[in-house]
Amino acid sequence: MEIVTAISGASGALYAQRFIQGLVAAGVNVHLVVSPWGRRLLRDELGMETLDVDALAGTKSHSITLHNYNDVGAKLASGSFLHDGMVIVPCSSNTLAEVSHGIGDNLIARAAAVTLKERRKLILVHREMPLSPIDVNNYKVLSDAGVILCPANPGFYLNPTTVGEVVDFVAGKLLDLVGVTHTMNTRWNPDAPRLSS
Numbered sequence: 126m127e128i129v130t131a132i133s134g135a136s137g138a139l140y141a142q143r144f145i146q147g148l149v150a151a152g153v154n155v156h157l158v159v160s161p162w163g164r165r166l167l168r169d170e171l172g173m174e175t176l177d178v179d180a181l182a183g184t185k186s187h188s189i190t191l192h193n194y195n196d197v198g199a200k201l202a203s204g205s206f207l208h209d210g211m212v213i214v215p216c217s218s219n220t221l222a223e224v225s226h227g228i229g230d231n232l233i234a235r236a237a238a239v240t241l242k243e244r245r246k247l248i249l250v251h252r253e254m255p256l257s258p259i260d261v262n263n264y265k266v267l268s269d270a271g272v273i274l275c276p277a278n279p280g281f282y283l284n285p286t287t288v289g290e291v292v293d294f295v296a297g298k299l300l301d302l303v304g305v306t307h308t309m310n311t312r313w314n315p316d317a318p319r320l321s322s
């Protein structure tokens with residue numbers, strides 16, 4: 126499997142890291158693009174002074190290919206590159222707006238535009254709160270175009286006790302959406318024991 130993964134400058138670097146770890150663990154080839162603000166985010170939230178794909182993968186990995194954000198001539202920019210889906214995690218309101226308006230002047234936006242025109246799976250993990258009316262309009266445009274909007278919006282019904290469990294709820298959902306098997310705890314089980322109130 127080939128999955129395009131993009132990191133833009135919205136809060137939630139841990140979601141990207143765990144998603145990528147899930148892909149790598151399942152033997153998926155990951156095509157990674159990180160925006161300049163995404164790099165800043167990796168620094169601020171993960172302490173990554175320079176982009177370290179092995180740290181993102183949690184292991185030394187040969188299955189991650191890092192693509193240049195400014196190279197709109199990279200293979201991801203062409204519909205002839207076959208892949209199994211693209212996930213932008215986390216997705217800023219800026220990138221959300223670029224994708225909803227068909228802008229293609231960087232590799233994240235261009236790869237997303239190509240994914241849409243080829244009618245492949247495109248998933249945006251938008252993170253902003255509250256939503257601006259412009260975000261809401263962009264959601265409508267994107268949803269009508271077939272984009273899966275999967276905001277970073279973890280459920281708490283599994284009674285998480287660590288940040289890692291909260292993150293895995295979202296990362297596991299993303300893996301489900303791209304059809305990758307994982308062991309992260311994301312599923313509602315009405316028979317599981319609950320915390321008493």
Ligand SMILES: Cc1cc2nc3c(=O)[nH]c(=O)nc-3n(C[C@H](O)[C@H](O)[C@H](O)COP(=O)(O)O)c2cc1C
Pocket residue numbers: 132133134135136160161162163165166169216217218219220221252253
């Ligand atoms: C630490 C940090 C956190 C940010 N968090 C968000 C966020 O959660 N959502 C958002 O839409 N923008 C956020 N921003 C602002 C975006 O990074 C900014 O709009 C940038 O232009 C996005 O560019 P990109 O979409 O090319 O990555 C954040 C910026 C920084 C530095």
